[in-house]
Amino acid sequence: MPQEMIHPGTTELTYRDAVREAIRDAMRRDDRVFLMGEDVGRYGGCYAVSKGLLAEFGPERIRDTPLSESGFTGAGIGAAMAGMRPIVELMTVNFSLLALDQIFNSAVTVRHMSGNQFGVPLVIRMATGAGRQLAAQHSHSLEGWYAHIPGIKVLAPATVEDARGMLWMALQDPDPALIFENVMLYNMTGKLAADAGPVNIDKAAVRRPGRDISLITYGGSLWKTLEAATVLAGENIDAEVIDLRSLRPLDDATIMTSVARTRRAIIVDEGWRSGSLSAEIGMRMVEQVFWELDAPIGRVCSAEVPIPYARHLENAAIPQVPNIVAAAKAVFGRA
Amino acid sequence: MPQEMIHPGTTELTYRDAVREAIRDAMRRDDRVFLMGEDVGRYGGCYAVSKGLLAEFGPERIRDTPLSESGFTGAGIGAAMAGMRPIVELMTVNFSLLALDQIFNSAVTVRHMSGNQFGVPLVIRMATGAGRQLAAQHSHSLEGWYAHIPGIKVLAPATVEDARGMLWMALQDPDPALIFENVMLYNMTGKLAADAGPVNIDKAAVRRPGRDISLITYGGSLWKTLEAATVLAGENIDAEVIDLRSLRPLDDATIMTSVARTRRAIIVDEGWRSGSLSAEIGMRMVEQVFWELDAPIGRVCSAEVPIPYARHLENAAIPQVPNIVAAAKAVFGRA
Amino acid sequence: MTPPTDKPRLSREHMLGLLKQMIRIRRFEAKCAELYTQEKIRGFMHLYDGEEAVAVGVIPVLEKRDRIVATYREHGHALVRGVPMTTVLAEMYGKQDGCSRGRGGSMHLFDRATNFYGGNAIVGGGLPTAVGLALADRMRGDDSITACFFGEGAVAEGEFHESLNLAALWGLPVLFVCENNLYAMGTALAISESETNIQRKAACYQIASEAVDGMDVIAVEAAARRAVQAVRETRKPYFLECRTYRLRAHSMFDAQLYRDKAEVEVWRHKEPIVRYQGWLEANHLIHPEDLARMESEVAAEIAEAVAFGEAGTWEPVEQLTRFTYAEAAAQADR
């Protein structure tokens, strides 16, 4: 994280704190909002996100659930259909697979299938990603995979500002929204205006403007990609870095504008390569700006392997700064 | 289906019968093989695939299960780990979401995570696809989505021959294999050599050779694509049709050889467009034969909507012959 | 036949009403079967013949503000709840005049006006929804209750277990109604449950329960009254097992290899309409004219529904992706 002076009216806080502030703020503003999930209350959240909220809001609105992912996600769906605004925390994306039937067959089908009579204004938050040596069953990166499903929105806040600001907008959305919080970001600190609040969730953000190549990424990979851009700058490659922020829908306009200008692109995606979101983004470039491309589009993704525990193997399995740098240089035919 | 004379030593049968023959043959050849799933026994299978097998093999090996997708899929995993060769039938892909945790977190992780001490030689069969007016919860096409997961193989038999021949090879595979049977194919008839048996599962098949454009598809869309190729032939476009057969791993060689020659490609995929397998295939072309491409790659996919019940809407939601023809002509700049 | 215990409510009019509702469902289902063979109705369709006493016994006991969650075998529930037969049938025709705009079909009847939260084609899939609806009511302090219907096949699903536990643990006003018709498609109860006494499942979660002869509409209604009152007053879940039987095939694709014709015949003698009608006759509570009137009213209603379905229009194909997400106006509305 770039270290800068904290301006007056600015606070420095962690991504974790920013998520907590977002929940607290939403709970205060709208009494239909409540948080429900495993260990969100007494334990304070498996990543300490909801610490302190039980004391402030009580056990009805900071609702500890049994280990019943399908059951309580479905309960969130029902409560949302009846007019509440639940935030379901699924702890981590790894456990969300147990709730997938409810998400896929109930939450996302109801509006269309009922001819718009019922909707599911539900927010589901979960941690995602590898990097903490938690091994194969606890290191999935499936946010891009979820983005395949019509009927949901998929958000991936990468900055403290977005961690603070996306939740409220997601709660305003009349349809189910999934928010993926990369586990490697919780301890990251960043600056936030003291009056920071909701942020738009429609547009991708250009986190670093550049002329020579577009590096497109999201979530936990944003910071690695920015670091790679700095390295590339040292090699006279001026990279533009785009943070997708929303994985469904994708903001094609921002992506294509950038690529049409730089004429070269790399997509950095922590999902397994085959069938990852990176493929969709690349394919859209082919469909929309094929004639503008000066070189094949590059991808930096995770190796196609259940993420191993050993640190060196895990590191090798997921995108790292040198891989991004190398991929970008390869586009320019440089080794 | 093209209607031809049945040669001596050739039988004509349905896709359904071919799957049944494959199961019967496997059960006879290897007593570690058994079939388990909802209504596979007394009911005869929800699509009548297993009709008659209970009488031949008895209720231990043609095992009716309760409605417990996660439980009996997991039981298949355990039985496979202990040396059996279970065929789990998940009725339809729509219900497989209830078993996804077992598939994703157990079946596919065990070999790598245990350092190759244990493997899961399990075959999971399920029906997939839309087209029977079964509405949103019963019309998913997720085989391409499943192909994202490392550790499994994903097969999509599109012909009677493959329906008959893929199962045995999948059972020989020491790793979990998912076989997706498109619901629209069960009643299709085809010819089969009387001594037809296992077929390779490694290679894509060129179902129609052609010079001008490669149409790449699999499963239920194969027949629509072949029909489109016939239409295109009438417009002087000589299309090559490739049936992927295996969605994971993909046979890049066959795809790229074709595209490098025709220099144009359309991918036909019944999955929802965004994040469908079509994106991965297109992206691989960009990565591997970018400089050979004379035109942007086209995609014909499903509309991004829960599949509706009404026939005209369902038809409009999924790829049809005219869409394929139009997409192919568009590549040539023709309307 | 269970003698009516709650006399004052069981006016003759009320008693005839029960019969009429059952006949209404039975005749409607017959028409659906006919329309299915004519290919006016497509997809999967599951008829309710034999089980009418359940929906008819339970649903009228609910208040308008209460909520209902049903399964794919829900024509009867929708009709008894007051979803117009016209829009139910138009739905199966796939017309935009249908109660789900023609997008749901037989398995997905929805109706906001009557708090009918849909047919659900995933076995067990509706139970968590019901828990959530009741949770919303609890959190807001509303006194609505949610009735959740499901078959005995759903009991094997993990979601059954999770939902009952959550409802009991959190004290949620859900009336779980298990329609135990002894088969899940072709799977007999004994092949699906190690404990075949379904009512006992409730005790595992400390949920009050009752099992009732689901072929006896008076008994079902009396049990439903007790159940609804208990949920309304205690704000806790209640489990009602209705022991019934499906007289027809599971769906339109079922050759019924898994059960004897003789077994079906035995149950045919217990079926709720003939039985209840016989009881009414024996007690001189019904006259042939009453029956004739009912039949003709039902026939007229069905004829009207068919005409409505036939006259209905197709949603323009341009609207295919509409309401995958809410529209701006709908957003403001929510």
Next chain:
Amino acid sequence: MTPPTDKPRLSREHMLGLLKQMIRIRRFEAKCAELYTQEKIRGFMHLYDGEEAVAVGVIPVLEKRDRIVATYREHGHALVRGVPMTTVLAEMYGKQDGCSRGRGGSMHLFDRATNFYGGNAIVGGGLPTAVGLALADRMRGDDSITACFFGEGAVAEGEFHESLNLAALWGLPVLFVCENNLYAMGTALAISESETNIQRKAACYQIASEAVDGMDVIAVEAAARRAVQAVRETRKPYFLECRTYRLRAHSMFDAQLYRDKAEVEVWRHKEPIVRYQGWLEANHLIHPEDLARMESEVAAEIAEAVAFGEAGTWEPVEQLTRFTYAEAAAQADR
């Protein structure tokens, strides 16, 4: 302390062996905690302090041909089962000499040689596997049984319900061992189950069961003997609830806000090692030299394991994707 009922087997040697196994686990866990703070071990790690009597009471009762399925809190189970401490520790170091090649870590100890089917980091995820292992044994007519360990938190998962039903319905030789330590992370039992008597769950599936004081190794062993015998003879499942307590935090990241220090203190007095040792002493079954010898043997074993872990080598990074799928040789081998 439960007096030993099965005298002949409870030779003094055997009794000391139980103590030694418990001490072995306790000291091993302490070393793991130390290595964790030194960052030699990473990831999630869940220690077994306070629950030793469960693994030590149950596992030695099993035969070599039997199978074991465990959870992420499985160091103790692996050690008692005979997975070498060296390879267990090397696994946590992430070295290729580890019992899972360094790819699994603390939560995923696997060992084919001892039929140890792994730690599983998905709560409830191991239960269906156990059902399947037992199904294979049943179908082949083998007389092995499968012991499946899980916490009381897993009882809320749908997979618990589906697995118990399948095991009972199909008559499968599974010994379900619930380690009820009263908490699932920070969630107390009463916040997770409407019926807090876990043993009763078994009855819902017609599974024979017993609840035992899980802090009393003799009692656990006696119950395990009854259980194993029942499974072996009846070829049906059995449910053993071991009531225990976790003395440490859930994992290395847990501030334990959800329980009082006082509560932990109360349980510390019931903890299995001190209690059993005291009983052995009171009955003059152990001498100070015995204890000293045990401690020094355990210390030596741990030292050896640490040395082994330290000396272990890293799997070459080129092998990262190896065994995502089987290799040709492995195929032939299977």
